[in-house]
Amino acid sequence: xxxxxxxxxxxxxxxxxxxxxxxxxxxxxxxxxxxxxxxxxxxxxxxxxxxxxxxxxxxxxxxxxxxxxxxxxxxxxxxxxxxxxxxxxxxxxxxxxxxxxxxxxxxxxxxxxxxxxxxxxxxxxxxxxxxxxxxxxxxxxxxxxxxxxxxxxxxxxxxxxxxxxxxxxxxxx
Numbered sequence: 001x002x003x004x005x006x007x008x009x010x011x012x013x014x015x016x017x018x019x020x021x022x023x024x025x026x027x028x029x030x031x032x033x034x035x036x037x038x039x040x041x042x043x044x045x046x047x048x049x050x051x052x053x054x055x056x057x058x059x060x061x062x063x064x065x066x067x068x069x070x071x072x073x074x075x076x077x078x079x080x081x082x083x084x085x086x087x088x089x090x091x092x093x094x095x096x097x098x099x100x101x102x103x104x105x106x107x108x109x110x111x112x113x114x115x116x117x118x119x120x121x122x123x124x125x126x127x128x129x130x131x132x133x134x135x136x137x138x139x140x141x142x143x144x145x146x147x148x149x150x151x152x153x154x155x156x157x158x159x160x161x162x163x164x165x166x167x168x169x170x171x172x173x
Contacts, residue, residue, distance in 0.1 A: 079119030
């Protein structure tokens with residue numbers, strides 16, 4: 001009976017410890033997503049086009065018209081940006097590849113579902129506009145380092161319009 005209790009206790013301990021390891025990895029991934037989303041919103045808030053461009057992978061930065069797309073995006077979200085930590089989701093869909101136990105490719109598709117911009121409209125008055133952002137981020141791409149970074153960002157003026165910076169480029173193009 002004693003052996004059974006010890007065995008049962010050992011199994012519970014083992015299962016619980018595995019769960020904790022998975023939660024730590026998940027929290028680390030969530031922190032990466034939270035940081036990138038915060039970086040994107042900070043660049044927009046501070047009107048920092050150069051830092052914004054540097055978030056993108058080299059391959060996206062080299063597409064024709066990329067600088068013009070960035071300029072258009074900053075014009076699209078022109079105004080005072082309001083967001084909080086609650087604005088940023090720390091989950092995302094995505095995928096990864098492993099080779100010999102090492103992650104060789106890891107991408108995520110996070111979303112910033114809601115942030116507000118106080119902007120001046122044609123009449124000269126100010127109004128809040130509500131936006132959302134979806135983006136593709138290749139965190140690791142061992143096969144082609146020029147693909148590491150943001151691939152694209154889609155910004156939507158909620159229920160009205162949207163625009164994209166960058167383009168979706170398959171790793172296997």
